[in-house]
Amino acid sequence: MRAQFVLSEIGVGLRRNLTMTFAVIVSVALSLALFGGSLLLRDQVSTMKGFWYGKVNVSIFFCNKNDAESDPACSKGAVTEEQKQEIKAELSKLDIVQNVTYESSEQAYKHYKEQFGDSALASSITPDQMQESYRIKLDDPEKYQVISTAFQGRPGVQSVQDQRDTVDSLFEVLNGLSIAALVVMALMLVVALMLIVNTVRVSAFSRRRETGIMRLVGASSFYIQMPFILEAALAGLIGGVFACVMLLVGRYFLIDHGLALAEKMSLIQFIGWDQVITKLPLVLATSLLMPAFAGFFALRKYLKV
Secondary structure, eight states: OOHHHHHHHHHHHHHHTHHHHHHHHHHHHHHHHHHHHHHHHHHHHHHHHHHHHTTOOEEEEEOOHHHHHHOGGGTTOSOOHHHHHHHHHHHHHOTTEEEEEEEOHHHHHHHHHHHHTTSTTGGGOOGGGSOOEEEEEESSGGGHHHHHHHHTTOTTEEEEEETTHHHHHHHHHHHHHHHHHHHHHHHHHHHHHHHHHHHHHHHHHHTHHHHHHHHHTTOOHHHHHHHHHHHHHHHHHHHHHHHHHHHHHHHIIIIISTTOHHHHTTTSOOOOHHHHHTTHHHHHHHHHHHHHHHHHHHHHHHOOO
């Protein structure tokens, strides 16, 4: 097969269907940018989970005098010093417990005032209304149920809380956004495939005389189809390059500069450049192979010579 002939046929096809080729490039770029973005969003959720789950604690809140009067869980009265020491001794024997920190009611009141000092409720709360607690750091935060099962309902224990509950709602939102991005990406890929098929069909129809002559002189089907397949692959590859550029610019603008989320949201650990770069070969490979296969199957059905 002469490379010069194939390249000339690719050039002819792209010039004859310039508008449709441009549409293919744009749709492939957008769909693959969404594809890469959804993969990066999933990585971001995983990174945030690893970051936050490593920081959250399990808290055992003890009954105080106010709880003993109003909370059914504290019907046996406020916690005693013996009960606290007994619970701490049991915690120290558990292999999953990394360390235990005691927070007094005065410390809890101080932290509450720091966070909600401007609220109307904060002005009506006194230190004796705040609960003492043990803040427990686990080697594996996923094993929270071990602590809950062992100490929930014990005399003097008002509740056992896992701080993961406060961030799980955020992860649910992010996971929902990731799924939504995948759905939109799938729709865009369908549109891109339809455009590729139509572009190949129009290109084959506009050159039906040339392909008929090639068939008469004994050219193989593969030889005839190759320029059309490469046209689609080249248009897809250009779209894939644009998709990669959008991913790189998006990471640069959203996290490092422009919006500078890394500076404004220092409590969140964002994905690094390495995670973005590792997605680029997958995006480029998809942009090359997807149009090529779409063109190949379209030609098998629609190329009549």
